[in-house]
Amino acid sequence: MVIEGLHKAFESRVRLGIMSALSVNDTLDFNSLKGLLGVTDGNLATHIKALEKEGFIGVRKSFIDKKPNTRYYITPEGRGAFENHLKILEKFIQSQKQD
Amino acid sequence: MVIEGLHKAFESRVRLGIMSALSVNDTLDFNSLKGLLGVTDGNLATHIKALEKEGFIGVRKSFIDKKPNTRYYITPEGRGAFENHLKILEKFIQSQKQD
Numbered sequence: 001m002v003i004e005g006l007h008k009a010f011e012s013r014v015r016l017g018i019m020s021a022l023s024v025n026d027t028l029d030f031n032s033l034k035g036l037l038g039v040t041d042g043n044l045a046t047h048i049k050a051l052e053k054e055g056f057i058g059v060r061k062s063f064i065d066k067k068p069n070t071r072y073y074i075t076p077e078g079r080g081a082f083e084n085h086l087k088i089l090e091k092f093i094q095s096q097k098q099d
Numbered sequence: 100m101v102i103e104g105l106h107k108a109f110e111s112r113v114r115l116g117i118m119s120a121l122s123v124n125d126t127l128d129f130n131s132l133k134g135l136l137g138v139t140d141g142n143l144a145t146h147i148k149a150l151e152k153e154g155f156i157g158v159r160k161s162f163i164d165k166k167p168n169t170r171y172y173i174t175p176e177g178r179g180a181f182e183n184h185l186k187i188l189e190k191f192i193q194s195q196k197q198d
Contacts, residue, residue, distance in 0.1 A: 001136065003119070006112040013105040020102070020195060037100065086192050093185050093192075096119060 002095060005088040007081055009054045014039055014047045019074065019082045022057060027071035048072065056081055101194060104187045106180055108153045113138055113146045118173065118181045121156060126170040147171065155180055 010016055017037045021028055028036075034044050051057045056078030060071045074082070109115055116136045120127055127135075133143050150156045155177030159170045173181070 001116055001119075003112045003115050004137065006115075008112070011110050011112065013102045013107070013110065016102050016105075016191065017100055020100070020191070023195070038103065086195055089188055090192050092115065092119070093189050096122070096185055 002088060002091050005084075006092075007085050009051060009056060010082065010085045012047060014043060015051060018044075018047060018051060018057065018072075019078065022072060022074040023079060023082065027060060027073045029069060029071050033072065051078070054078070054081075101187060101190050104183075105191075106184050108150060108155060109181065109184045111146060113142060114150060117143075117146060117150060117156065117171075118177065121171060121173040122178060122181060126159060126172045128168060128170050132171065150177070153177070153180075 010019065014037060018033060021033060021036050025032075030041075030044070030048075033048075034041065037044065039047075048057065052059060055075055058073050058075050060073060062069050062071075109118065113136060117132060120132060120135050124131075129140075129143070129147075132147075133140065136143065138146075147156065151158060154174055157172050157174050159172060161168050161170075
């Protein structure tokens with residue numbers, strides 16, 4: 001079945017949303033992601049950690065006006081895996097339509 | 100974000116696979132589903148239970164040659180929810196391509 005190629009790391013709409021948001025923004029901070037996705041701090045933090053562990057997103061920590069600023073970005077590996085995931089999803093949807 | 104409409108019950112490739120298989124077969128027994136999806140008994144049982152709890156699939160128990168036979172089928176509600184899920188996924192994928 002084509003869906004066997006789907007990556008488990010993306011089996012969540014929050015993770016799809018994080019990858020989507022980071023694929024079109026060079027970097028985003030925690031609160032921007034939270035606002036875009038409409039999720040709680042804890043929920044977002046959990047999914048960010050999981051994607052970071054996979055190497056699909058990275059973290060950049062800095063200081064702006066002496067305040068810590070944490071920004072997230074998509075890694076090349078993450079972009080490739082996400083694009084592949086969407087391709088497989090698309091194939092799956094097409095196969096459903098042919099029934 | 101369009102993905103907010105995705106149904107949490109389908110956030111798993113195994114569940115997508117179950118719904119897909121049952122959308123094209125009137126009924127399937129446990130072992131047929133297992134063979135189609137290439138998953139373990141425990142994994143399949145967990146996902147079947149979750150979809151049953153949502154009312155998206157139903158169970159029909161009978162005896163064939165005095166042996167118990169359990170077959171699963173998609174409910175009208177399940178078919179509708181699954182089709183809606185796929186539509187939203189498709190919109191999401193299209194939106195990603197326009198970036």
